[in-house]
Amino acid sequence: MLLAETTPYAFTWNLVADVREMWSFPFMVNAFRAGAIVAVVAGAVGWFMVLRRQTFAGHTLSVVAFPGAALATLIGVSTAVGYLGACLLAAVVIAGLRESGRSGVAVESAATGTVQAFALACGFLFVTLYKGMLGGPQALLFGTFLGITTGQVALLTVVGAVVLTLLAAFGRPLLFASSDREVAAARGVPVRALGAGFLLLLGAATAEASQITGSLLVFALLVVPAATAQVLTARPVLGLALTVLLGLAACWLGLIAAFYQPYPLGFFVTTFAFAGYVLAQLTRAVRGAVGRVALPTGATS
Amino acid sequence: MTAQPIEQAAVPAPAHAGAPVLQLTGAAVRVGGRTLWSGVDLTIGAGEFTAVLGPNGVGKSTLLKTLLGAAPTAAGEIRAPGRTEIGYLPQRRTFDAGVRIRGIDVVRLGLDGHRWGLPVPFLNRARRRAERRRIDEAIESTGATGYAHRPIGECSGGEQQRLLLAQALVTRPRLLLLDEPLDSLDLPNQSAVAALLGRICREDGVAVVMVAHDVNPILHHLDRVVYLAEGRAVTGPPREVITSETLTRLYGAPVEVLRTTDGRLVVVGMPDECRSGGPCC
Numbered sequence: 001m002l003l004a005e006t007t008p009y010a011f012t013w014n015l016v017a018d019v020r021e022m023w024s025f026p027f028m029v030n031a032f033r034a035g036a037i038v039a040v041v042a043g044a045v046g047w048f049m050v051l052r053r054q055t056f057a058g059h060t061l062s063v064v065a066f067p068g069a070a071l072a073t074l075i076g077v078s079t080a081v082g083y084l085g086a087c088l089l090a091a092v093v094i095a096g097l098r099e100s101g102r103s104g105v106a107v108e109s110a111a112t113g114t115v116q117a118f119a120l121a122c123g124f125l126f127v128t129l130y131k132g133m134l135g136g137p138q139a140l141l142f143g144t145f146l147g148i149t150t151g152q153v154a155l156l157t158v159v160g161a162v163v164l165t166l167l168a169a170f171g172r173p174l175l176f177a178s179s180d181r182e183v184a185a186a187r188g189v190p191v192r193a194l195g196a197g198f199l200l201l202l203g204a205a206t207a208e209a210s211q212i213t214g215s216l217l218v219f220a221l222l223v224v225p226a227a228t229a230q231v232l233t234a235r236p237v238l239g240l241a242l243t244v245l246l247g248l249a250a251c252w253l254g255l256i257a258a259f260y261q262p263y264p265l266g267f268f269v270t271t272f273a274f275a276g277y278v279l280a281q282l283t284r285a286v287r288g289a290v291g292r293v294a295l296p297t298g299a300t301s
Numbered sequence: 302m303t304a305q306p307i308e309q310a311a312v313p314a315p316a317h318a319g320a321p322v323l324q325l326t327g328a329a330v331r332v333g334g335r336t337l338w339s340g341v342d343l344t345i346g347a348g349e350f351t352a353v354l355g356p357n358g359v360g361k362s363t364l365l366k367t368l369l370g371a372a373p374t375a376a377g378e379i380r381a382p383g384r385t386e387i388g389y390l391p392q393r394r395t396f397d398a399g400v401r402i403r404g405i406d407v408v409r410l411g412l413d414g415h416r417w418g419l420p421v422p423f424l425n426r427a428r429r430r431a432e433r434r435r436i437d438e439a440i441e442s443t444g445a446t447g448y449a450h451r452p453i454g455e456c457s458g459g460e461q462q463r464l465l466l467a468q469a470l471v472t473r474p475r476l477l478l479l480d481e482p483l484d485s486l487d488l489p490n491q492s493a494v495a496a497l498l499g500r501i502c503r504e505d506g507v508a509v510v511m512v513a514h515d516v517n518p519i520l521h522h523l524d525r526v527v528y529l530a531e532g533r534a535v536t537g538p539p540r541e542v543i544t545s546e547t548l549t550r551l552y553g554a555p556v557e558v559l560r561t562t563d564g565r566l567v568v569v570g571m572p573d574e575c576r577s578g579g580p581c582c
């Protein structure tokens with residue numbers, strides 16, 4: 001499954017030439033396009049997810065993405081459709097669980113864990129049933145940049161555009177409901193409906209990210225950039241912008257590295273994202289040692 | 302058993318002195334199949350400061366939620382302003398250290414958090430500047446300027462409380478519903494915030510309804526006290542309600558109100574939970 005085994009291209013540090021070389025392959029152009037869309041969508045949705053502390057819901061959705069894609073492969077449908085169908089369905093289920101829950105806060109229940117385990121098992125079954133799957137379940141679990149078709153890019157674009165439009169439309173009330181539920185409800189913000197709607201967006205974003213990172217490494221694009229941005233700043237708009245940029249950087253750098261090195265894409269994307277997070281924490285620690293004065297969350301505005 | 306619809310009074314901000322901002326007639330509330338209180342009558346006009354007192358669990362917070370329209374009444378009638386005209390501060394709300402949102406953002410959400418869509422940059426400049434000024438004013442009035450730009454999770458409980466008070470004030474509401482706003486403030490800040498609320502009440506004609514456990518910091522700003530106990534309420538000026546006779550009648554057990562030389566009220570011999578509360582109510 002590794003491209004470098006078949007294409008002995010070497011990274012030259014002449015970035016223009018390197019990029020031109022990569023983009024001479026249509027599948028690489030598609031991979032970069034898909035990566036950009038996915039990084040932006042997953043970053044923006046992930047920022048809200050981290051703020052709302054719904055990482056567990058995100059994790060559940062990403063695990064459910066695997067059997068969805070495996071089933072899609074088995075019955076001969078595009079994996080993108082499989083990811084999307086499974087994630088949206090799971091989002092509806094989780095939203096339903098939440099609604100029936102008492103205060104609608106955490107869904108960290110044994111039931112969700114049980115469903116997760118069953119979902120993974122189903123995915124394994126589907127993969128086993130489909131003997132001819134290229135490279136086994138690895139691509140579905142840990143991501144690949146091979147074989148992203150123009151049709152898939154189009155689907156990613158449409159879904160991504162819908163997600164971002166909705167997020168722009170109800171982002172501010174969502175921020176209010178996420179940070180200050182009771183007062184938001186008192187001001188007439190429909191906090192429950194927003195919570196359910198957000199889970200659907202999270203499902204769509206998870207499905208998109210699965211396309212690049214595989215279902216198990218979705219957090220590289222969904223959580224890590226947002227967590228990094230929230231370490232660096234407490235300003236909502238700046239934080240969102242930073243999240244998207246960090247996700248984009250990790251994704252594209254990962255693609256470049258995976259093109260030239262014989263190691264998998266998911267590993268590189270995760271590593272770049274993680275390196276950013278470690279750097280951010282170090283920066284904060286150093287700043288904290290130097291003094292509170294320079295915090296970017298401080299004085300200026 | 303049907304909930305009374307809350308009248309969405311469309312009265313413009315400067316309420317005329319005559320019309321009451323808030324009216325409760327024979328109101329009763331049931332929570333979980335249990336009647337918390339019933340037969341509560343209350344009329345509050347613009348610029349009046351009302352305290353809601355009573356022991357733990359008697360339904361003070363529920364009263365505020367009822368006035369807000371967030372909890373239904375089991376009987377009686379409520380007339381209250383619409384939600385956009387009410388500033389609300391719920392009880393004991395803290396942001397833990399992980400919350401990476403600045404205090405000023407929390408205050409701003411109080412002003413525009415319910416609006417859909419994104420603010421378009423370079424559009425409506427004047428309005429945005431006015432909003433910005435309002436936010437700064439609200440933060441300054443509660444003395445929270447020094448830490449408004451820090452992540453709110455890193456602020457102390459009292460600092461958070463003042464930022465949240467600024468959030469409740471930022472819309473310049475006609476009615477302020479405050480649930481133990483002096484909770485977790487030190488004594489100088491309790492009197493500072495009490496003085497601020499008194500000033501907002503008098504100068505801007507805002508009706509303030511405030512739940513408190515210690516009436517003393519707000520005593521000389523108060524127009525009216527609602528004392529909830531034993532499923533009933535006594536309403537009136539503080540000097541009439543917080544007396545040995547009234548409270549004894551309300552509780553049906555001997556309660557004594559002492560007045561210290563500096564004018565503070567101390568309630569002693571109260572039955573049930575509230576005994577531990579020091580200078581409670």
Ligand SMILES: Nc1ncnc2c1ncn2[C@@H]1O[C@H](COP(=O)(O)OP(=O)(O)OP(=O)(O)O)[C@@H](O)[C@H]1O
Pocket residue numbers: 332333337355356357358359360361362363364392
């Ligand atoms: N959602 C609910 N479901 C069931 N019971 C409730 C609910 N909310 C409040 N109660 C009950 O209603 C009673 C009144 O609650 P409330 O919060 O109004 O008390 P309070 O007077 O504000 O008390 P405190 O001084 O402790 O804040 C309590 O006994 C509480 O257990």
Ligand SMILES: [Mg+2]
Pocket residue numbers: 361362363392480
């Ligand atoms: Mg209460």
